[in-house]
Amino acid sequence: MDHTGNAPFFEIAQPPQRLPVEIPGVSLWWATLAQPETAIAQWLVWLTPEERQRAERMARPSSRYRAVVVRALLRGLLAQALGRESAVSPASLRFQTGAHGRPYLTAPFADGAVRDFNLSHSGDNLLVGILHSTAPPFWQRIGVDLESLQRSRDTTRLACRVLSVSEQSTLAGLSREESQCRFFRYWVLKEAFSKAVGAGFSLGFETIDFDIDAASAPYARALPKPYRPDDWTLQFLPVDPPFVAALALGGNQESKKSEQPFDS
Numbered sequence: 191m192d193h194t195g196n197a198p199f200f201e202i203a204q205p206p207q208r209l210p211v212e213i214p215g216v217s218l219w220w221a222t223l224a225q226p227e228t229a230i231a232q233w234l235v236w237l238t239p240e241e242r243q244r245a246e247r248m249a250r251p252s253s254r255y256r257a258v259v260v261r262a263l264l265r266g267l268l269a270q271a272l273g274r275e276s277a278v279s280p281a282s283l284r285f286q287t288g289a290h291g292r293p294y295l296t297a298p299f300a301d302g303a304v305r306d307f308n309l310s311h312s313g314d315n316l317l318v319g320i321l322h323s324t325a326p327p328f329w330q331r332i333g334v335d336l337e338s339l340q341r342s343r344d345t346t347r348l349a350c351r352v353l354s355v356s357e358q359s360t361l362a363g364l365s366r367e368e369s370q371c372r373f374f375r376y377w378v379l380k381e382a383f384s385k386a387v388g389a390g391f392s393l394g395f396e397t398i399d400f401d402i403d404a405a406s407a408p409y410a411r412a413l414p415k416p417y418r419p420d421d422w423t424l425q426f427l428p429v430d431p432p433f434v435a436a437l438a439l440g441g442n443q444e445s446k447k448s449e450q451p452f453d454s
């Protein structure tokens with residue numbers, strides 16, 4: 191099975207759907223976390239004891255349930271992408287986490303058909319991005335972010351902290367709704383980039399400066415050192431309202447430093 195179809199792992203569940211985005215060596219998947227109980231019972235055995243304990247530590251039953259489904263869907267999608275030549279079991283995958291929580295595949299799959307992956311979830315929805323080994327070599331890292339505009343938040347004060355001066359200036363004169371919508375377009379790009387490099391929120395989001403008004407794709411005017419704008423490809427993803435989502439692809443080896451074992 192190639193990575194364009196649905197995995198056999200998902201036959202009994204509502205399968206993840208591939209987003210219609212044509213980028214060489216990249217697949218993007220959208221899935222609902224509201225899955226049937228029969229699927230979840232089957233998927234639990236794919237998780238390591240550490241992953242199950244992590245889910246059990248969550249206070250709310252809905253969060254526990256979602257943590258299991260996120261991990262199972264991720265495992266299924268990665269196993270599907272890794273198993274193009276011989277079948278790979280979702281249960282056989284092992285992950286480790288970077289210094290700021292970024293997950294990576296460990297050996298023996300770390301340098302296989304999947305070069306990198308990343309995920310984002312919002313409510314009952316999951317977005318997974320997979321960078322396959324067939325992608326151009328200058329893309330070493332993928333980051334994705336998904337946000338819902340439905341959660342009403344006052345973004346005015348946040349904008350002063352996380353947007354560049356130039357980005358902030360583009361919010362002037364907009365209605366509250368327009369301003370919030372624009373804020374989240376910047377936000378998902380910043381999160382996708384920071385997740386690609388594995389830095390999370392530690393990056394200093396105000397030092398990232400994006401132009402989202404270019405006729406083609408959004409691009410970086412400035413990035414914090416050592417990252418270079420020319421190394422990065424950015425894109426908004428075709429997801430339905432109230433969601434907004436973005437993808438970042440780039441070359442970066444820094445993020446592999448200081449990795450900690452997660453569940454191996």
Ligand SMILES: CC(C)(COP(=O)(O)OP(=O)(O)OC[C@H]1O[C@@H](n2cnc3c(N)ncnc32)[C@H](O)[C@@H]1OP(=O)(O)O)[C@@H](O)C(=O)NCCC(=O)NCCS
Nearest residue numbers: 260290291292293309310311335336384385388389390391
């Ligand atoms: C953790 C962080 C990477 C993203 O957080 P988030 O947007 O809340 O969460 P997302 O759903 O987009 O992504 C979560 C997934 O990213 C992965 N992840 C965690 N840390 C990561 C990192 N440093 N780099 C890349 N991916 C990471 C994990 O797989 C995680 O899923 P899991 O916890 O189920 O394993 C980080 O950027 C952060 O803390 N951001 C601040 C969040 C915030 O302030 N939000 C306010 C919005 S206005």
